[in-house]
Amino acid sequence: MLTIAGRTFTSRLIVGTGKFASSAVMQAAIEASGTGMVTVALRRVDLNDPGDDLMAVLDRRQYVFLPNTSGARNAAEAVRLAHLARASGAGDWVKLEVTPDPRTLLPDPVETLKATEALVKDGFIVLPYMNADPILAQHLQAAGAAAIMPLGSLIGTNQGLLTRFQLEIIIEQARVPVVVDAGLGAPSHAAQAMEMGADAVLVNTAIAVAGDPVRMARAFAAAVQAGRDAFESGLGVTAPVAAASSPQSGLGFLR
Amino acid sequence: MIHFISTFFRCGNRGLRHNGRHNGRRHQGISNTEYRMMNMKIICNGAKIAVEDELSLAMFLRGKGLDPDTVAVACDGAILARETYADLRLREGMVLEVVRFVGGGASC
Numbered sequence: 001m002l003t004i005a006g007r008t009f010t011s012r013l014i015v016g017t018g019k020f021a022s023s024a025v026m027q028a029a030i031e032a033s034g035t036g037m038v039t040v041a042l043r044r045v046d047l048n049d050p051g052d053d054l055m056a057v058l059d060r061r062q063y064v065f066l067p068n069t070s071g072a073r074n075a076a077e078a079v080r081l082a083h084l085a086r087a088s089g090a091g092d093w094v095k096l097e098v099t100p101d102p103r104t105l106l107p108d109p110v111e112t113l114k115a116t117e118a119l120v121k122d123g124f125i126v127l128p129y130m131n132a133d134p135i136l137a138q139h140l141q142a143a144g145a146a147a148i149m150p151l152g153s154l155i156g157t158n159q160g161l162l163t164r165f166q167l168e169i170i171i172e173q174a175r176v177p178v179v180v181d182a183g184l185g186a187p188s189h190a191a192q193a194m195e196m197g198a199d200a201v202l203v204n205t206a207i208a209v210a211g212d213p214v215r216m217a218r219a220f221a222a223a224v225q226a227g228r229d230a231f232e233s234g235l236g237v238t239a240p241v242a243a244a245s246s247p248q249s250g251l252g253f254l255r
Numbered sequence: 256m257i258h259f260i261s262t263f264f265r266c267g268n269r270g271l272r273h274n275g276r277h278n279g280r281r282h283q284g285i286s287n288t289e290y291r292m293m294n295m296k297i298i299c300n301g302a303k304i305a306v307e308d309e310l311s312l313a314m315f316l317r318g319k320g321l322d323p324d325t326v327a328v329a330c331d332g333a334i335l336a337r338e339t340y341a342d343l344r345l346r347e348g349m350v351l352e353v354v355r356f357v358g359g360g361a362s363c
Contacts, residue, residue: 016360026358041359044300044352045326047319054356055325070359084354087327087334204360 002200004177005093005125005146007064009036012194013224014066014179015217016204023052025213030058033217037064039095039202041071042085055089066127068095074108075115082119094119095149096128105155109136113143120144129181132163137170137178148174149202151182152193156205158185161192171197187216187223194227195235299351306345313340316353326355 002009011034018041020026030038040054058065067085072078075098082094096119098111107129113136119126125146130136132150140148150170153159160183161167171178177199184190190201203220210216293305306315312335316323328335329352335343345351 017358018360020358039360040356042327042354043357045319045321045355047300047302047304047353050320050355053322053325054358056322065356067356068359083334084327084329085356087337088354088356089324089327089337090356202360208360 002177004127009064009200011035011221011224012200012228013190013221014039014200014202015207016202017054017058018204019208020213023054023057026208027057029207029213029217030063032214032221033207034221035063037066039066039068039204040090041068042081042088043071060090064093065090066093066095068129069097069115070099072098072115073100074098075111075118078111078115079118079122082115082124083122086124092123093125094127096126099129107131107151109133112136113139116140116143116145127179132166132170134166134169134173137174141174141176145176147177147179147199149179149181152180152189153183155182157183158206159183160185160189161196164192164196167193167198168196187219190220191223191227191230194224195230197231200224295345295347297345297347297349297351300353310345311341312343312345312351315345316340319353321353321355326353328353 002012013033013035014037015030015033015035016039017026017030020029038058067082067090069078069081072081078096078098082096085094086092096112096115098108098115099105100108109131112128112130116126116128120143126144127147127149128140128145129149129151130140137148137150148170150167151163152167153162161180162183167180179200179202180193180198181202184193184201184203185206190203193201201224207213207216207220293307295306295308296303297306298304312328313323316326323340324337328340330343331350
């Protein structure tokens with residue numbers, strides 16, 4: 001069971017709600033994923049065309065809402081977004097994102113740390129999106145982050161775990177859950193992260209833009225479970241030369 | 256933070272006082288809207304909007320097809336507590352920001 005800030009989740013897959021073709025598809029995919037936590041974004045309401053109310057589409061008794069601070073370019077904007085999210089009735093959870101560069105959407109480490117400190121002080125449960133930097137991970141934990149969310153590769157790029165060596169160090173040193181976020185383009189990427197010992201993964205784009213998002217959500221759920229089972233079962237060590245799995249004795253009849 | 260709190264209370268108190276003075280003329284339903292003078296203007300999400308005098312924030316939101324329980328509102332820069340929506344009267348020139356959750360995973 002995954003536990004973050006004292007709350008337990010049966011699924012180790014967290015699903016983002018962006019980019020789905022319709023609310024109905026999103027709802028079905030999220031249900032198929034088996035997740036207990038979904039990320040959401042906060043935006044101005046279009047008064048002329050309000051559209052679907054996400055809080056009416058997704059049952060908050062079933063899913064923890066993890067509002068992100070997407071769009072924030074610095075700590076002050078992220079803190080303001082977090083407070084607005086709390087005022088929207090989503091509770092105290094926040095996925096902290098501070099991404100000043102629209103081309104890479106890389107998280108600003110300095111502003112992310114500042115915002116984490118401020119939001120923890122204000123009583124938020126803070127899950128910062130961060131580059132896969134083991135030292136920064138320690139600073140964020142010390143600042144009171146409830147979990148840390150290092151990236152596998154750039155958001156929306158489907159490139160998988162380009163940061164795997166840093167992720168291994170982060171996981172080894174972590175005292176809070178590690179949620180690998182961003183860049184997981186295929187179920188095998190999610191399985192790899194789980195095999196490494198990540199506590200959970202967050203997937204959005206790969207599910208939302210799949211030809212069949214509901215089936216892809218199931219595929220990710222199975223991959224996350226497979227990866228976790230493998231990690232808990234104890235994976236074998238890698239070796240440079242062959243190690244036979246058939247007995248090497250009892251071949252006298254051959255020669 | 257100090258600015259945040261003072262702005263919040265200024266906004267909230269102004270609405271409440273206003274409400275108290277004119278309590279006898281409070282409107283109870285949006286069906287009344289069309290018969291009222293729409294001569295007051297506020298700015299909401301960047302657009303100038305004519306609203307009836309004395310309209311509460313909660314009634315304004317419902318009139319726009321929104322559930323007051325699923326939006327957050329900043330009034331003149333200060334984030335409002337949900338409990339104040341029903342009693343806060345809109346006033347000429349007020350600047351509102353109404354936000355709500357939309358689908359999102361990471362960044363824009």
